[in-house]
Amino acid sequence: MIKSKASKLTLIALSVVTALCNINTAVASIGGKQVSPSYxxxxxxxxxxxxxxxxxxxxxxxxxxxxxxxxxxxxxPSYIKHDNGTVSDQVTGLMWSQTTDINGDGKINAQDKLTFEEAVNYIKNLTLAGYSDWRLPTIKELYSLTLFDGQDPSGIKLNTGKSQLIPFIDHEIFGVNTGDTKSGERLIDSQFVTSTKYVSTTMHGDDTVFGVNFIDGRIKGYGTSMPDGSVKTFYVLAVRDNPDYGKNDFVKADNGTIVDQATSLVWQQNDSATTMNFTDALGYCESLSVSGNNNWRLPNVKELQSIVDYTRSPDTSASAAIDPLFNSTSITNEGGKKDYANYWSSTTHVNLKDGENATYVSFGRATGFMNGQWLDVHGAGSQRSDPKVGDASQYPQGKGPQGDSIRINNMVRCVSGGGVTFNASPEYQARTAMTIENMSTESTSDMPMNKSPLTMMDTNGDGKISFSEARGPLKEDFKRLDKNKDGFLTKDEIPSKPKHD
Known part of the structure; x- marks a missing residue:
């Protein structure tokens, strides 16, 4: 059971009568002076x-x-969809291009995807709705569009043909789509590019840019080039207005807290100093008292991501990816390196089956087990998810195509303020699902468990896979995996977990 604070219990009792009551004020206070947020x-x-x-x-x-x-x-969330191909976000003050149909053919598919450099040049030359001051969004700007009533289809084999899925973005406002399964992509290959480059590298020294996947609900760092010499491509949205969005303005108070004057959120300066599962993380924040403030909560994932400092990383600044005003407890990661932790959020990462996982943000390396070793596969500042409870020793080589480390016990940093209200009985209103067309017989994250890649792709039955036969992760990794450079992949050259960005 959670030991609750008397003041919060009083507010909750009142909420039975009022249905909704304020726990936190819309403005923060530093030394008795109120601070108004800028975004x-x-x-x-x-x-x-x-x-x-x-x-x-x-x-x-x-x-x-x-x-x-x-x-x-x-x-x-509150948007205005204009008739000129743009969308205004009433909360953030950002204006967006409405569709990812870059070539204007009325379809959204692989033909609309651009490389990072192409995306930069495309937006540099973009004039839309009479505006020419468009920019490629930062990771914080793009992540503002993420909605966590979506359903992650990762790892679930879907029937071919049409089905229903709720994406992690309002698809009735924005023109988006899944990966183009007709061209060999996975359903979840719906990565959107940002202007935020990782200050370190991922995998084996790959230059990396952060992106948001609005189909599986994650932030990851993506290598800009592929092992076979090809270049990673992305869907693209453009943004303008409010250039200060996502820029923190931290002030250290005298009471063990950090105030972000940009958002009016008040943060615990110290973290929990020890890791814990999701259930205990919720209880830790609900029972926390710092200098008389006991209105703490576990931050939702968008609040938590707002304090990531994408100019910092363990490799480049020997620190967590957060402003040094915060105290961050170091850990030893799966590869034996000094590192910094993943931090729990209060947001469940719902998939098509259940709500077993909750989201976290990596303030250290986002590790994964690839090719027999632990690597930084997605970058500090990524957002992924872990089982809420369980035994991490059951995942000795991680999980998923990149072998994402499964820790289950993560660090905690609590938050208060921000104009957030408590609701004892929130009303669920499901968004309209998007009709998707899945033409792939593969799982949305990997090959079917009962069939090997060789069985799936060897179309001419010669016992090996040519580059033209390879699909998905194997095609992207073909050059590296072809150890004898004969132009084919044989059984002993195909790993159990091929790399996929």
């Missing part, structure tokens, strides 16, 4: 509570797992 963080739009696996009634303050994302509501 607002859009709420995650998550309005359902979950247990360790399934959707459940939201718990009360005396029950375990109290304090989930759905129970704290912030600035609700």
């Amino acid at each position: 607002a963080i859009v709420d995650t739009n998550q309005s359902q509570c979950f247990g360790t696996t399934d959707q459940e009634k939201c718990p009360s303050a005396t029950e375990a797992m109290f304090g989930q994302d759905a129970q704290y509501q912030g600035n609700q």
Whole structure:
């Protein structure tokens, strides 16, 4: 059971009568002086509570797992879709291009994707709705569009043909699509590029740019070039207005807190100093008291990502990816290196089956087990997810195509303020699902478990895979995997977990 604070219990009791009550004020205070925010963080739009696996009634303050994302509501998403191909975000003040149909053929598919350099040049020369001051969004700007009432299809084999899926973006406002399975992409190959480059490198020294995947609901660093010499391509959205969005303005208070004057969020200066599972993380923040402030909560994932400093990393600044005003506890990672932790958020990462996982943000290397070693596969500042509870030793080589490390016990940094309100019984209103067309017989993240890549791709039955036969991860890694350089992949050259960005 969670030990709750008396003041919060009083507010919760009042919420039974009022249905909604304020726990935090819209402005922060430093030395008695109120600070007005310069930009607002859009709420995650998550309005359902979950247990360790399934959707459940939201718990009360005396029950375990109290304090989930759905129970704290912030600035609700609000857009205006104009007739000139643009969208105005009423919360952030950002204006967006409306569609990713770059070539204007009325379809959104692989033909609309651009390399990082092509995206930079495309937007540099873009004139839309009479405006020519468009820019490639930063990772914080693009992530503002992410909605966590989406459903991640990763690792789930879908039937071919048409089906329904709720993406992690408002698809009724923005023209987006899944990966182009007709051209050999996976369903989840819906990566959107940003202007934010990783200050270090991923994998084996790959130059990397951050992107958001609006189909699987993650931030990852993507290598800009592929091992076979090809170049990674992305969907693209352009943005303009409010150039200060995402720029923090931290002030260290005298009471063990850090105030972000840009957002009015008040942060715990010290982290939890020890790792814990998701259930315990919720309880830790709900029972925290710092210098008389006991209105703490576990931050939702968009609040947490807002304090990442993408100019820092363990390799380049020997620190966590956060302003040095914060105290960050170092860890030893899976590869034996000094590193910094993943930090829990209160946001469940829902997939098509359950709500077993919760999201975290990597303030250190986003490690994965690839080709027999632990690497930084996605970069400090990535957002991924872990099982809420369980035994991390059950995942000795991580999970998924990049062998993402599964820790389950992550660090915690609590938050208060930001104009967030508590809602004891949030009302769930499902967004309209997007009709998708899946032409692939493969799992959305890897090959089917009962068939080997050789069986799936050897179309002429000669016992090996040519470059023209290879698809997905094997095609991207073909040059490196072809150890004898004979132009074919044989059984002993095909890894159990091929690399895929």
